[in-house]
Amino acid sequence: MSLQSNVLDFTDNEIATYRARTFRSLSELRLRSREDAITFVNQRGFVLFWPAQGIVMPSLWVATAGDRPVADAHDDPGHICWDWKDSLLGKRIWYYARVIRGKNTLIALEALPYFYTLSPNYGDPEHDYLDQYHEGLLTLEAKQVYEALLREGPLDTLTLRRTAHLSSPESASRFERALTTLQMQFRVLPVGTAEVGAWRYAFVYDVTHRHFPDLIVQAGRIQEDEARAYLLRRYLLSVGAIPFSHPMRLFGWNEIDMQRAIRRLERDGYPLKRGLRNTQSAEEWIACPEFLSS
Structure with missing residues (x-):
């Protein structure tokens, strides 16, 4: 140099x-x-x-x-x-x-x-997502996926699609986009794998604040x-x-x-x-x- x-x-x-x-x-x-x-x-x-x-x-x-x-x-x-x-x-x-x-x-x-400090989470992840949805910053599909995990707890990908009413073939891309959005916003993450589906392999997802309960206070x-x-x-x-x-x-x-x-x-x-x-x-x-x- x-x-x-x-x-x-x-x-x-x-x-x-x-x-x-x-x-x-x-x-x-x-x-x-x-x-x-x-x-x-x-x-x-x-x-x-x-x-x-x-x-x-x-x-x-x-x-x-x-x-x-x-x-x-x-x-x-x-x-x-x-x-x-x-x-x-x-x-x-x-x-x-x-x-x-x-x-x-x-x-x-x-x-x-x-x-997490820079994510669109404001300390109340059970309700903040609704404000984002009403402001047009979260899609309906992302809202459905997030609410399914909030309500049911950890779910494998196939069960999550069914629970979020996104199991049809034509909704596959919308489901993947919703899942990516929620991960980029630190709302959901994979926490395991399950032997389901044709490949006998799928991620199990959960909401971030439940899996890392101290994260909100730390951030x-x-x-x-x-x-x-x-x-x-x-x-x-x-x-x-x-x-x-x-x-x-x-x-x-x-x-x-x-x-x-x-x-x-x-x-x-x-x-x-x-x-x-x-x-x-x-x-x-x-x-x-x-x-x-x-």
Whole structure:
């Protein structure tokens, strides 16, 4: 890295070298056991389950199988991460659901309250969803799915579809969209699997506040700017440096949210760096001090 005209330039190779360590794509850093996977998620704060196009984040797959496409072959050694994930559903070891950009995400319990603070939950999950529905911010299908779980308790996917009156073939896509929305809003999550359906495999879902009863109180102690600052710092520690706009797309923030998160980090004494330029990009980049000193 070199400092020229007060602009710090860095190469793609320097970014790749940093991420090879934090993403654990190096062969000597690969995950070998379920305990390794738990440690990895706790270190990073939040990771994807599978890598996703257009999202720069660590993933359990890459940390287990290396930086290669997800294999179609069921017996690929990398698919052991599927067993780790399923065996820990409902164990309250981490939080697993479709969260970031609607993708399967693993969140460390330390980071979970910060995500929940920024969710559309206001401390009364038994009733808040109705306000959101009446304001047109929650679909009828999402309301039906959520109410089925509130009323009946944990349900496997097939039973949930029937109970929510969405079991017809033409309602399949609407059910999946509703389920994704509710997961992204931290209202429901998978807590186990059941041997049902043609594949003898389906998730069992429950409402978040019942499965994590302390989460509302934990999140209530955190301010929104504090939550965004925390998530931004943890994200930068994983990726090292990133274009300024990327965290906003990742977390669904606007520029005001992003600027407030940065100011909060600065007030807290975290020396985040701005105004950086990558050698092959004209967009402003931001970086964590750990990357600049590596």
